[in-house]
Amino acid sequence: MSETLLEVRDITIHHGQLCAINDVSFRLGQGEVLAMIGANGAGKSTLLRTLAGLHRPTSGVIEYEGADIVKMSPNKRVEAGISLVPEGRRLFSSMTLEENLKVGAFRAKKGPFNIDRIYELFDWMPERRKQNVWQLSGGEQQAVAIGRALVANPQVLLLDELSLGLAPIIIERIYALVPEIVASGVSILIVEQDVAQGVAVANRVHCLLEGKTSLTGVPSDLTSEQIDRAYFGADLTTVTTESESAE
Amino acid sequence: MIWLNVVIQGVLLGGFYALFACGLSLMFGVLKVINLAHGDMAVVAAYVAVFLTPHLHIPEVWSFLVVVPLFGLIGYVVQRTLIQKSIDRDPFTTLLVTFGLSVVIENILLEAYTANGQTVNIGALITKSWHPTSIIYISYVSLAVLAAAVIVLALLQLFLSYTGTGRLIRAVADDREAAQLSGANYRHIFGVAAAIAFATVALAGIAFGMMTQFAPTSGGVNLLFAFEAVVIGGIGSLWGTLVGGVALGVAQQFGAHLNPQYQVLAGNLLFLLVLAVRPQGLFGKKTALS
Numbered sequence: 001m002s003e004t005l006l007e008v009r010d011i012t013i014h015h016g017q018l019c020a021i022n023d024v025s026f027r028l029g030q031g032e033v034l035a036m037i038g039a040n041g042a043g044k045s046t047l048l049r050t051l052a053g054l055h056r057p058t059s060g061v062i063e064y065e066g067a068d069i070v071k072m073s074p075n076k077r078v079e080a081g082i083s084l085v086p087e088g089r090r091l092f093s094s095m096t097l098e099e100n101l102k103v104g105a106f107r108a109k110k111g112p113f114n115i116d117r118i119y120e121l122f123d124w125m126p127e128r129r130k131q132n133v134w135q136l137s138g139g140e141q142q143a144v145a146i147g148r149a150l151v152a153n154p155q156v157l158l159l160d161e162l163s164l165g166l167a168p169i170i171i172e173r174i175y176a177l178v179p180e181i182v183a184s185g186v187s188i189l190i191v192e193q194d195v196a197q198g199v200a201v202a203n204r205v206h207c208l209l210e211g212k213t214s215l216t217g218v219p220s221d222l223t224s225e226q227i228d229r230a231y232f233g234a235d236l237t238t239v240t241t242e243s244e245s246a247e
Numbered sequence: 248m249i250w251l252n253v254v255i256q257g258v259l260l261g262g263f264y265a266l267f268a269c270g271l272s273l274m275f276g277v278l279k280v281i282n283l284a285h286g287d288m289a290v291v292a293a294y295v296a297v298f299l300t301p302h303l304h305i306p307e308v309w310s311f312l313v314v315v316p317l318f319g320l321i322g323y324v325v326q327r328t329l330i331q332k333s334i335d336r337d338p339f340t341t342l343l344v345t346f347g348l349s350v351v352i353e354n355i356l357l358e359a360y361t362a363n364g365q366t367v368n369i370g371a372l373i374t375k376s377w378h379p380t381s382i383i384y385i386s387y388v389s390l391a392v393l394a395a396a397v398i399v400l401a402l403l404q405l406f407l408s409y410t411g412t413g414r415l416i417r418a419v420a421d422d423r424e425a426a427q428l429s430g431a432n433y434r435h436i437f438g439v440a441a442a443i444a445f446a447t448v449a450l451a452g453i454a455f456g457m458m459t460q461f462a463p464t465s466g467g468v469n470l471l472f473a474f475e476a477v478v479i480g481g482i483g484s485l486w487g488t489l490v491g492g493v494a495l496g497v498a499q500q501f502g503a504h505l506n507p508q509y510q511v512l513a514g515n516l517l518f519l520l521v522l523a524v525r526p527q528g529l530f531g532k533k534t535a536l537s
Binding site: 079091 | 411414415417418420421422424425426427428429430431432433483532
């Protein structure tokens, strides 16, 4: 197994009164792509926000490069090399495309990514760099959000629901970049509702069900039945199989 | 020609309002804090200029060179301690805390310097003016204040547009969490924004002291005019604040020309009119990223 970059042990996270994540553990190795899948409300986004430092866990340990970072502020984590592409993109709406990237690059570590490299990755960007981001389409905005996180030269890139609100072809195009990003030395933790997309790009899959781990494994070892059961919960699978047998 | 003079006087007054208001606008736009002590900070700056800088053997007319940086520093410290603590609780706490601060400041000033009117002594300059015609007169002090307002707003605009820290200030104003995810320490950015706000209001306070008399309780009414300038111009737009200040100044001068009692009334009527017809202000933006 590759060297561990990020390790989460026995983490429990509350969202107000609600227990969003209940005693979950996993690790992300150097150069790995881990897909965290699960239905709406499984606690995936809360988990990513906690890893990025926007949310404090109730208990548990988050180790990054061997050091506990639970108390580290979000901006320090960016400087340390953990960047989150948040759900809903969250671009700076009063700014141009280029200004959004410049904000991302302001506290950047040294590394393979800079604004020019992002412009190579997304070749449509240079000619539209002076445009305000609200003039861009959803897929383009998602690309800017990814670029804004990448220019900080993260070691760990956290991607939250990239597919949200995008057309399938756009989603495919965005996911096609994952191998290239990994090749630059970035490890990726993906949170996805779109299971097929997540599983396709991942080395390992971690499935959450109502805040608990329901399945972990390597995609090639897992059957789609196993994933379905872990995704929807065992009861629902029984119902599905029953209805299937009835047909 | 008389009306031209009214407009000119209004524009000159508006420059002062814009200088006074830009810090308020920045604090609200970035920190989402309505600083009810904003006007009092201006008055404190004027008192410092009159009573403390002479000890440094600096003529009062140049006092801003010391007082403005000093207030920038005070702004950063007050933000990182008092205001940040109240932001961490909830927005209403910031209102209470800044209101409390305002009361405390006014009473300390009353205690220390009595309720007597003071003015920043600039010598013979106060009476000098330019008369292009027999009716129009332009006071050098007012003209200097208008020029200062334009320069401050232009520098602020350049800073926000073209420097890394300036962009982070805008980023934090747009989306605080997303800015944190881009590596911004928002507390520090808040401090920088507060430092700018306090520095500009210190300059405005000294300008006020040069143009007219001030007393410990002068802050309140100026704060009201600053609010009106910001709302008329549109929140979040620096040049809007200048236009808002000028519009307010012109309206007030028109009112005052009809009847001196109508000065404040005319400004308030314009303010209400803008709120009714264009609530986002003349230069305010309605659109936002969905």
